[in-house]
Amino acid sequence: MKKSLIFMISFVLTLQFAFGQNPKKQITLNDLWAYYTFSPKMVYGVFSLNNGKQYTRIVNNNIVVYDYKTGDSVRTLVYGKDLVPEGKTEPIKFYSFSVNKEENKFIFPTEVEHIYRHSRRSYDYIWDAQTKELTPLSDKGKQRLADFSPDGSKVAFVRENNIYLKDLNSGKETEITNDGKINAIINGTCDWVYEEEFSFTKAFFWSPDGSKIAFYKFNETNVKQYTLPFYGTLYPEEYTYKYPVAGEANSIVQIYVYDLKTGKTTKMDVGSNTDQYIPRVKWTLNSNFLAIERLNRLQNHLEVLLADANSGNSHVVYNETNKYYIDITDDLTFLPDGKQFIMTSEKNGYNAIYLCGMDGKSEKQLTTGDWDVTQVYGYNPKRKLVYFQAAESSPMNREIYAVNLKGKLTKISHKSGTNEAMFSKTFDYYINTWSDANTPPYITVDNYKGKTVRVLQSNQKLIDKMNGFDLSRKEFFKLSSPEFKLPNGKQVDLNAWIIKPPHFDPNKKYPVLMYVYGGPGAQTVNNAWEGNNYFWFEMLAQKGIVVISVDNRGTGARSELFKKMTYLQLGHYEIADQIESAKLIGNYPYVDKSRIGIFGWSYGGFMTSLAITKGADVFSSAISVAPVTSWRYYDNIYTERYMRTPKENPEGYKVNSPLPYVNEMKGHLLLVFGTADDNVHPQNSMELITDLHNANKQFELMIYPNKNHSIYGGNTRLNLYNRMTNFLTRYLRPGSN
Secondary structure: OHHHHHHHHHHHHHHHHHOOOOOOEOOOHHHHHOOOOOOOOOOOOOEEOOOOOEEEEEEOOEEEEEEOOOOOEEEEEEOHHHOOOOOOOOOOOOOOOEEOOOOOEEEEEEEEEEOOOOOEEEEEEEEEOOOOEEEEOOOOOOEEEEEEOOOOOEEEEEEOOEEEEEEOOOOOEEEOOOOOEOOOEEEOEOOHHHHHHOOOOEOEEEOOOOOEEEEEEEEOOOOOEEEEEEOOOOOOEEEEEEOOEOOOOOOEEEEEEEEOOOOOEEEOOOOOOOOEEEEEEEEOOOOOEEEEEEEEOOOOEEEEEEEEOOOOOEEEEEEEEOOOOOOOOOOOEEOOOOOEEEEEEOOOOOOEEEEEEOOOOOEEEOOOOOOOEEEEEEEEOOOOEEEEEEOOOOOOOEEEEEEEOOOOEEEOOOOOOEEEEEEOOOOOEEEEEEEEOOEEEEEEEEEOOOOEEEEEEOOHHHHHHHOOEOOOOOEEEEEOOOOOEOOOOOEOOEEEEEEOOOOOOOOOOEEEEEEEOOOOOOOOOOOOOOOHHHHHHHHHHHOOOEEEEEOOOOOOOOOHHHHHOOOOOOOHHHHHHHHHHHHHHHOOOOEEEEEEEEEEEOHHHHHHHHHOOOOOOOOOEEEEEOOOOOHHHOEHHHHHHHHOOOOOOHHHHHHOOOHHHHHHOOOEEEEEEEOOOOOOOHHHHHHHHHHHHHOOOOOEEEEEOOOOOOOOOOOHHHHHHHHHHHHHHHHOOOOOO
């Protein structure tokens, strides 16, 4: 019997190899989080040279110059072997650099230490390519945000909340500010909430001629503190920082200009109201005038101030109000004529590009149509074209366009999916990273007309590798219901994708996992490469689970009204859409509606905690990672943008938290968080745990000591995805409890 079985297996395998039908491989978690089997090849460290015809890349600790058009290696700008600090024998290792305007001096950060999401500190070295000298930027401690002056003779940087200036010729280090103090005064960089919610950390800026430095000063004395414990020592260490929750005091922010010649510091007039935001500061092309964006605390009134850098006097050149809120971008661009600038706004229903006059009066809309501009890349004065990315063909796609100052539109990308551009300094070429839902990044050099000059990375090896695994295609579809309405009464369909198990049998009943984020302006339903989560979903599909994601109302690239209708009610429409979508999906003939689960992280964790409580009749299991459980506990810039303050909107805060609904929970919940989450504090999960205990609800809990909001490092992700996979296998697969 045994010999016959061995013979049969051998015979079948022989036939499979003979006819090229090798059995497809199954994905393992080790493939994802130990071996990174499916990581695509990317093009990192690209820096355009001033000539716009060449760019640099870091190759084996060298900076090599390449030609955009031919791809030839033109020369090596910096040899890594030369970067040996005095008194040492080994060259420094670097993973990024900055360069002066003349492209002959470089800053190399080493021993980089992460602080928060965007912020870093490091030991920086200066390399002079002419003298071949490598010198430390400073010997007084790690630096932050080091930046060359326009003429390359000086470097400004931040250390311990103060701004310093290093003269590279004399070696003299000058302290520009001296009042910096931890958890009190910050100069030249941001407090936590600005960094997180306005997405920048460098808060000082050289004037175009290098004669001045504009900088932020944060006074966070009155901001309340939050303390996180760090384990691993006999007594846990504590990290305390300023974190303003909804309704609480913010830093008082002022803008100053330091004059290098006189040593004088001048305060810019940003108004008498200190309970406001300054989300952006940018020099005009004239070193005497500084543009300052001023946003009220409710974030529905934006002004651009033009400030005289010498006197500090300012006046308004742009004014916009909105009945919901205004998103902040980096799209403000000044034209060389000194009379006009470019802004984007949703004021007419979709995010569009506007040409505005510095007189504060004239304004022209350059892009029109029922689609959103998603990013402005810049303005080419030679061709008088604005280059940008848009969701023109579909909210799920991204294309690259150019528009002239008369509003004539030209599409310069040609592949359907997601296109992301990195332009050369002269806008003659751009590196286009394209992908779609089932295809890894395909990276090309294109000219300004969109013609592909050459391929930088095809990721064909990854595609060939993927062909050896038993994968299903991610497919897009739409969900329709009378429940999906906008405030104007218009019914809309929701975009969604699905991954079915390989060898799908429509006559079988399958469990479903819904993947959700759902937050304002975000999307999970994109025609773009997703990375490891995509392969985890494919792995779950191999285990017999259908995986689906739906973009609810409130998500992005579908008009201002679609995105902003969740105003004052974060979570209300979003979870209603996910529950209704699950009901619709539960009626599919191949779906086991008694086994519908949901998984989400951060805002998605908030959504899953609502799903297993308010949606307990529909969702049988949920994985909630790092969830917000009450908007009272989250930071004020994000929360008040969408909810106003707790005092103004108490009912909105109350009814859109999962905490009041824990008694309704019926299914299985896995709750996950990191104890060092500086973003969504562990307090959120602790309050949910307390209410679950009080309601006598059973659930599973996974805590990661010393891990932040991303929960990564070492074997953490492997451990986490093992836990989540086991949870879903237990409660979703056929035959589970």
